[in-house]
Amino acid sequence: MTVLLTVEDLTVVSTDAILRPTGLTLRAGRPLTILGQTGSGKSLLAQAIMGVLPDGLSAAGRVLLDGRDLLAMPMAERRALWGRTIGLLPQEPWLALDPTMRAGAQVAETHRLVAGLTAAEADAAARADLAHLGLADAFGKLPGELSGGMAQRVAFAAARAGRGRIVIADEPTKGLDADRRDDAVALLLREVEEGGGLLTITHDVAVARQLGGDVMVMREGEVVEQGPAEEVLRAPRSAYARDLLAAEPSSWPKLPPRPAGEPMLRARGLAKARGGKPLFDGLDLEIRAGEIVGVGGPSGCGKSTLGGLLLGLVAPDRGSVWRKPGIGRHRFQKLYQDPPAAFPPHGSLRQTLTDLVRLHRLDWSEVERLMDRLRLSPTLLDRRPREVSGGELQRLALLRVLLLDPVFLFADEPTSRLDLVTQQETVALLTGIARDRGCAVLLVSHDAGLLDRTADRRIALA
Ligand SMILES: Nc1ncnc2c1ncn2[C@@H]1O[C@H](COP(=O)(O)OP(=O)(O)OP(=O)(O)O)[C@@H](O)[C@H]1O
Numbered sequence: 202m203t204v205l206l207t208v209e210d211l212t213v214v215s216t217d218a219i220l221r222p223t224g225l226t227l228r229a230g231r232p233l234t235i236l237g238q239t240g241s242g243k244s245l246l247a248q249a250i251m252g253v254l255p256d257g258l259s260a261a262g263r264v265l266l267d268g269r270d271l272l273a274m275p276m277a278e279r280r281a282l283w284g285r286t287i288g289l290l291p292q293e294p295w296l297a298l299d300p301t302m303r304a305g306a307q308v309a310e311t312h313r314l315v316a317g318l319t320a321a322e323a324d325a326a327a328r329a330d331l332a333h334l335g336l337a338d339a340f341g342k343l344p345g346e347l348s349g350g351m352a353q354r355v356a357f358a359a360a361r362a363g364r365g366r367i368v369i370a371d372e373p374t375k376g377l378d379a380d381r382r383d384d385a386v387a388l389l390l391r392e393v394e395e396g397g398g399l400l401t402i403t404h405d406v407a408v409a410r411q412l413g414g415d416v417m418v419m420r421e422g423e424v425v426e427q428g429p430a431e432e433v434l435r436a437p438r439s440a441y442a443r444d445l446l447a448a449e450p451s452s453w454p455k456l457p458p459r460p461a462g463e464p465m466l467r468a469r470g471l472a473k474a475r476g477g478k479p480l481f482d483g484l485d486l487e488i489r490a491g492e493i494v495g496v497g498g499p500s501g502c503g504k505s506t507l508g509g510l511l512l513g514l515v516a517p518d519r520g521s522v523w524r525k526p527g528i529g530r531h532r533f534q535k536l537y538q539d540p541p542a543a544f545p546p547h548g549s550l551r552q553t554l555t556d557l558v559r560l561h562r563l564d565w566s567e568v569e570r571l572m573d574r575l576r577l578s579p580t581l582l583d584r585r586p587r588e589v590s591g592g593e594l595q596r597l598a599l600l601r602v603l604l605l606d607p608v609f610l611f612a613d614e615p616t617s618r619l620d621l622v623t624q625q626e627t628v629a630l631l632t633g634i635a636r637d638r639g640c641a642v643l644l645v646s647h648d649a650g651l652l653d654r655t656a657d658r659r660i661a662l663a
């Protein structure tokens with residue numbers, strides 16, 4: 202099999218080593234998938250290969266493509282490879298998309314600039330790509346008007362429009378429902394069938410299984426196991442890979458039931474349309490203290506909009522929402538689907554949390570206690586939101602809302618960026634808080650197994 206890319210002894214360092222010397226070989230037609238712990242260096246490995254490491258981080262080692270070492274190449278030459286030879290689909294689609302440019306135009310731009318199509322050809326190609334991804338409606342929309350799963354697919358279309366031989370996809374299926382996930386996997390596999398190279402980073406073992414090829418498992422900046430997907434996923438040799446596979450939600454114990462507390466929030470006859478399309482109509486819902494209600498439904502069906510309605514951030518077309526009176530508004534909380542939305546981008550995380558603690562007269566020791574329970578290192582606080590991993594930021598966003606001692610929490614895919622072990626710990630923390638403090642939780646997830654194990658009952662949006 203033709204070798205497309207070889208990585209040898211690649212390291213990433215800031216003040217200390219983040220990625221220990223790592224090697225990999227990407228072959229034409231054989232997918233390579235990285236599974237592993239949140240914060241273990243997966244995204245930085247991908248960024249180091251691409252040459253897009255954030256300021257303050259540096260890479261050493263060799264990244265060989267067609268006999269040349271990319272790390273030794275002048276930046277201008279490296280840039281010329283972006284899209285044309287190697288395309289990266291970054292972990293946060295919002296960061297990959299320009300918020301002021303319509304979805305269709307963003308995809309068309311790559312067709313035009315990178316693949317060299319004329320404006321009309323690029324436009325037609327972008328329409329076809331989006332239609333192929335089930336996104337024909339998204340063509341004229343701005344990124345802010347797309348659901349998380351839709352933005353993910355638009356970013357994919359934009360990254361792929363350059364037709365590079367090698368695709369690096371960082372968690373391309375997070376937040377997608379099972380059907381959409383299968384579609385995304387099929388798209389990735391199409392690259393491979395056409396003789397391309399595919400490096401995928403994922404927390405979803407089902408995705409790793411579907412992709413096949415080889416698997417690498419990472420933990421704390423190191424590769425702990427690698428081999429054919431079929432072997433590693435069926436009979437892992439390392440203790441960490443075994444723990445990871447054992448933490449699939451379908452093998453969790455079921456959360457014991459709890460007597461329902463008093464109603465905290467009630468919705469009656471809610472109706473809401475977006476872009477002329479009704480999302481729901483006549484929706485009734487009541488949620489009581491300590492109760493965990495699961496919300497499922499396909500990508501784009503209005504789950505996040507429901508959260509906005511329940512918190513009074515979005516006005517319904519019809520119907521009403523009652524929240525238990527006499528409780529501060531800040532104790533009805535929403536956990537954003539995309540973690541970067543929870544933090545101002547420029548301040549340090551410490552600054553944001555200090556401001557919050559001061560504003561609500563909280564105790565800083567609670568920050569430290571939660572950091573410990575969420576296994577977050579205190580050193581993260583001195584960085585900005587973009588300088589921590591996706592899964593670290595997701596847990597910091599959870600910490601931020603838990604600090605406010607919520608009585609109601611709309612948790613939108615709160616573990617979509619976590620490895621299975623960390624996901625299990627984080628869900629246990631969340632359900633523990635629901636039960637111990639009587640917080641009512643509306644838990645949105647595409648993972649039916651997870652909802653089955655954690656939710657007292659479930660509602661499905663069509
Ligand atoms: N700009 C930065 N400066 C310093 N450290 C950073 C920076 N960006 C990331 N890190 C740290 O490097 C480590 C690896 O980050 P990386 O984003 O590669 O993790 P990851 O394996 O992709 O995790 P996740 O699964 O959560 O996305 C993390 O501990 C993170 O906090």
Ligand SMILES: [Mg+2]
Nearest residue numbers: 244292590591
């Ligand atoms: Mg990552």
